[in-house]
Amino acid sequence: MKPTLRIGRRQFMLAADEVYLNAGTFSALPRAVFQALVRELAAAESNPTRIAAENSRAPLWAVQQVIAAYVGAEPCDILFRENVTQALNLALFALPWEKGGELLVTDHEYGAIVNAAREMARRRALSIRVLRLPRDPGNEDDLCAAVLQALGPRTTGVLLSHVMTATGLVMPVARIARALRRRGVRLIVDGAHGPGLVPLRLAATEIDVYGGNLHKWFMGPKGTGFLYVNRRLHKLMEPIVVGWGGTPRDRHAPVDPVQGYTERFQYVFRMQGLRDFAPFLALQATLDFRRQHGEARIMRRVQELGAYARQKLAGELGLECLSPRAGLQAGLLAFRPPPAWRRPDASERLFRKRRITVPFWHEPARGFLMRVSPHVWNDESDIDRLAQGLRAKP
């Protein structure tokens, strides 16, 4: 079948003799975005005070506005952070939680975020409970039901991923948010794999908190992510890093719409010291790249490559696919590797022998997994090469 979109590999900087099938960890950066990033870095070094420091003001706000529009939120409701780990730590620790309450997390969550939730719960005297998602959900109703049926009388919050890290299971977060709001329970979404993979309209949902990465599927520079906080929670948040913006109790400088300082939330949480703002400024180049190739076409092509991987690795090679059916999955696909490849050094061996980057790992509950996450720089022959590699001995 003819691919619906071809973006030549030369538009990326990946090593010519390698196959990179791991957008789920870090995206490859389009060459044009890399060049924009280098331009930003060079400009900043031409006068670190006038340019690098000033970048934290109007230029950063201008990018914040376009990224907010991309994720369907008001710019005042998002904050740039370097990654989802930082974004969600901020939300978890800055929000007040009722002592004695309970936080639910699913059994599919990413370890670092579960660690953050556990530590917050320990410090705030909350309990934490793991809810089991169905192994083979038939539809979105099954996923909603699993979350709602797990709620207990003390549940004050639910933390779950929008797209699950291993299997690519897509949670119906908007529906879950609506149901939780009616019950007075907060929804915190780990959106590490959301932006760039599935369309987002955050302000149209009742999601309370959404942490998103821009350095995975979106194809932004490394070290770019954001936090979205529903407006109704802004006033409740106490900063964990206090900078020039002070705390919500302090008086603030006058409103400055050019920099987007129209409300306290932005004063308190945005500017927390100088750092490198170039990766954020280069996000505009990622948006340009995506527009040039077509947002919907990029997302469709990723799904098409996923469908091919499923057919090749499960259909032809006979591997067990641990991801849900296509309609409930995006981007990432988990497979049980062939028996010979169920070993701790499988990723390393695949790379050394075949120059293919695909992560393998072991989990107590699910055993050995192999995760394939192709993106627009890949084509079907990359997946054929993976299948060929797996047919051979490690």
Ligand SMILES: Cc1ncc(COP(=O)(O)O)c(C=O)c1O
């Ligand atoms: C579901 C999920 N959450 C959070 C993260 C952490 O992302 P980062 O290291 O960019 O904070 C990942 C990383 O792969 C992930 O898959």
